[in-house]
Amino acid sequence: MNTRSPILATLTVSVLLFMITPMVLSITAAFLQQYSRGLSGGLTLEWLGHVFSQYGSTVYASILIATSCVIGNALIGVPCAYALARARGRWARSFEEILTLPVAVPGLATGLALILTYGEWRDFRQSYAFILVGHMVFTLPFMVRTVSAAFQRAEIASIEEAARSLGAGFITRFLTVLVPVVLPSIVAGSLMVFTLSIGEFNLTWLLHTPLTRTLPVGLADSYASMRIEIGSAYTLMFFIVVLPLLWLLNVVAHLVQKRYGT
């Protein structure tokens, strides 16, 4: 390698090692017969098979919840973002500032509040919909903030005025002009919501029941109750399922940016 600055190269390599080593070790552990004996103990696919049979359903649950969360938050969040962007009062500005509050409040506290509110509704409490509601509360601000920033841009305000001058009433211009114009931001917001929902643990941990478990909750369960090799196999499954999905979503987002970007 032809480096001009050996210090920079050393630094880069150390940071990379610092970040990647734990992941590599964890993934390797998933294939070892016995972690304590290392490679000499031999390799196996047993743990992966075990994880797929026992926790496979959590993968679908997580993807389903994350997808519903994106759709729900887009439906609620985009009109909210518009209302917030066009509201001129001082309360609107302060409201925008406290929008990220749910992120600072521990998920456990949010979860507890949700249990207090909906705990009596047994069927709801025991369904995945309950976890979905928690995820939506937690991720809605990310959607609203991202999209609201787009609606506030001067060029988008004047595009809206152009649509008005051509006679378009609110519903018409919202659907035919405003939403398509902020689509790149909606996609960016959706990506964030999806990512947060897939990986969300501490809120979900409080909301889940033995029959409603998501990927991260299952992961915690396997770490707590089974051997470390199984936990590691679970981590690997997380990588196998989630990484391609995120890559795919990123490609889609990039295409949308390219097509609709102003």
Next chain:
Amino acid sequence: MELEQISLTALACAKTYPDGTQGLKPTSLKVEPGEIMALLGPSGCGKTTLLRILAGLETADTGGQVFFGEQEVTARPIEQRRVGMVFQHYALFPHMSVERNIEYGLKVQGVNASARKKTVGELIDLVRLVGLEHKRPAELSGGQKQRVALARAVAAGPRVLLLDEPLTALDSKLKEALRDELAELLRRLGMTAVYVTHDQQEAMAIADRMAVMRAGEIIQVGDPEVLYRQPTHAFVANFLGRVNILRRDLSQTNDGVLVIGASTLHVPTHLGQELLVRPEDIVIGESQPNCMQGVILQRSFRGDHIQLRVRVGEQDPLILDVSRDVVYQQGDTVSVSFSPASFMCAKES
């Protein structure tokens, strides 16, 4: 395309912002049917506010009224006024093709596909965008975007056309070419139009009449030539072009004369003590004993003309624009003459 010609009237329209600042003092203006009126003034003079009140994007303070022809539209929002509007940065819909941008207004009105296609086709011919129908705004040049914006604004048959600094986003060379093109297009459309700009050249090239504005009020309205040659206000004279100021004392003013050195010119009393004269209205020639004399302080070549700074009598040095064939150099003494009609009033109201 059949377009209506109606008059457009603002009566005592004012705008006070929530923080108490008055963006526009009570202003009245009538634009005749088919006329192109420019609102001209420096930034912050209220010209855009007045345009937005005419459009229905802002509401005037209580008491202000807007009429389209005989019909009062004060209470109607822009969606119901049937105006065509061209915005500063075009505000084209970035996700739609040229064709779909232009037909948007017709679609909103529920016009059927074949009628839409016909109108859009005519407009694409008119603004010379043939071949670009399926391009997106991002793929167009500034001039092309501007023509799309104009076509979109007139497609749905608006009653008036409102243009908010449509050329600002372009660089200066392109701007000049497009200015004349736009002037010609607007003439062909024959619609009543209001054109906001801060560029006096642009206003003069495009408008039938101009309203010069300052600090929230209209100072003078008239056709470009009258405003340039007979401004009633020093601000108007200054804003439309360069001027020289000549001063005379009270007794000269009362006698209706202007004394410079040994010469006496007849200049009417009503023009006041300060007189304005444009650089191109001053003529120089070979120095002769019984003429007004001046000394050339500076000579600078400007390509299509030469600019001279000349000291005449006790006055501040005058700026003159002369032909580039003039041979006089710095330090030469020349004769200077004004046509009496070239003096303009410099009163401040």
